[in-house]
Amino acid sequence: MTIDFEIPAEAKAMRERVRQWVQDECIPAEKRLLDGEDYSKVLAELRQKARAQGLWCPFIPKEYGGMGLGPLANALVQMELGQSHLGALSMNTQGPDDATMLTLLEHGTPLQKEKFLKPLLNGEKRICYSMTEKAAGADATGMQTRADKVGNEKYLLNGEKWFSSAATAADIALVMAKTDPDAPRHRQFSTFLVELPNPGYRIKRNIPTMAIEGPLTHIMGGGHAEIEIKDLEVPAENLLGGEGNGFSMGQHRLAYGRLRHGMHNVAMAQRALDMATKHVTNRSTFGKKLDERQAVQFMLAECASQLYIARLMLLHIAYKAERKMDIRQENGIAKVFLANMVHKVVDTAIQLHGALGYSQDTPLAGWYTRIRSQRLVDGPDEVHRWTTGRNVIKAFKATGTTAGACGGDLL
Known part of the structure; x- marks a missing residue:
């Protein structure tokens, strides 16, 4: 008997649609902004196209005008959208709005949903x-x-x-x-x-x-x-x-925000690695192609390993979320890992680009200065590690092994 890692066909198809959307629409729109076009006009056009294609509010139920995606399909979508800073905005799934929409959906009164949630879902307000x-x-x-x-x-x-x-x-x-x-x-x-x-x-x-x-x-x-x-x-x-419910609602809200940051971090890291690999395959130094040098290959290998682990973490969390299982321990571990992963990959991409990566002629320098915040926002690394460590100790005291707190019971 084998473990089934097969992703449902409809989730795969949605991932491909969104991947194509980001490549065909969002990344070209970035260039339009750099060329001086009006932001409001560019975003309005993107959003109009997205809604026409049914690409709107991925995790919001269909009865509220969203796509009704579950945790797995939404994770796959978010891991594509983060490749462009217009990706999430184009489909009205940007932070901090997204997590607050979920809070209003779950806890809002009918009046609050009409007055506050509805314009958020329509993309009319932030x-x-x-x-x-x-x-x-x-x-x-x-x-x-x-x-x-x-x-x-x-x-x-x-x-x-x-x-x-x-x-x-x-x-x-x-x-x-x-x-x-x-x-x-x-x-x-x-x-x-x-x-x-x-x-x-x-x-x-x-x-x-x-x-x-x-x-x-x-x-x-x-x-x-x-x-x-x-x-x-x-x-x-x-x-x-x-x-009296503000703190508990806030923690629930932040839990999704941490995952969304992580999903977008995977997308950004993937784009950075693609850029770095494209650069080294086209660049020669001292009479030899950069991609032929073992040191460069080792750097790319480390980035690939980090991305592989990151994707597995998110997919496992999505698997548990689909089944309404407790994901608090995995969420905290993943939050820290994903924040450090994207820093590592983008830093490596800058190094492989040389002075070009340090310049602002590529998006890498801008990404690098922004992603440092990932180790602070929604709880600093140290707080999450503290909680994770306490849970390791609790697991050992309760069962005689720490396995339950570190992925020992994956499914």
């Missing part, structure tokens, strides 16, 4: 997620932004937020705040839907980072904002998921 704070950092339970209920009609929010990605491109913010400081630690927080712009939600600045930025960076949602929240009035009907 949403950001304001959770992180300077004082709390990786420990979300340390956040200090308060939400005080005023009568039965509204809440009054005060505090600050830090690194609210895509806030300057957003029409809506999902804000987490403390509603009950006396409740158990993970039940102190709630989340609120805030329409933007709003005088109580002030974007102080887009925080400068090491990432290379272009004129479209913040328009496309690539910025990270510092927010002042002062006497922000939010109608009680905009409370999402009930009081």
Whole structure:
């Protein structure tokens, strides 16, 4: 008896469609932007074509206008879309919007779905997620932004937020705040839907980072904002998921975001490796082709190994997700590995391109400065490793072996 790694035919076909879409439409559209065409016009044309072809909101149920893909098919699609920075945007599956759409789908009231979710699904609006704070950092339970209920009609929010990605491109913010400081630690927080712009939600600045930025960076949602929240009035009907459920909803939301980052990292790494291999097969030094040199072949081999492991990780997680199995341990392990994998592959691609890779004449330098954040966002490597290590110890104490915490029971 053999283990069946066969991907369903319909999922394969969808992967091929999206792969072709990225190559035929998204990557050429990148050049149009570089040549000075208007971003709004280019994206609107892409989205119109995508919707006409049924390529829209991959993971959203069909009754809400999406493609209704399950975890496996969506993973295959996302592992193609990440090859272009227009890929996810073209199909309205970009972060941070995507994970918040899922949260609204699961926890939103009928009114919230009509007012907030519907325009997100139609691609008419963008949403950001304001959770992180300077004082709390990786420990979300340390956040200090308060939400005080005023009568039965509204809440009054005060505090600050830090690194609210895509806030300057957003029409809506999902804000987490403390509603009950006396409740158990993970039940102190709630989340609120805030329409933007709003005088109580002030974007102080887009925080400068090491990432290379272009004129479209913040328009496309690539910025990270510092927010002042002062006497922000939010109608009680905009409370999402009930009081005290903000932390658990946030963790569920971040779990998908971590996987989506990883899926896009695979796509970016694949494109970087393709670029590097194309370069070394066309380049000669000291009278010999670069692709004939063993050192170069070893570098390519290491990248291929990393990509192979990354794909298997994601497909296994998708397999478990399809069956509603617990994926928390695998998710944490994969998040760390995939963030480091893409850094390794893009760095190798830069090295193989030489000075050209270090320049901004290829996208590699821009990718390199952006992907460093992958080891910090949605929980830094160290926090995930800490959790993974604790689970290894728990498994051993419970069963006498650590196998259950490190893939020893794959299926």
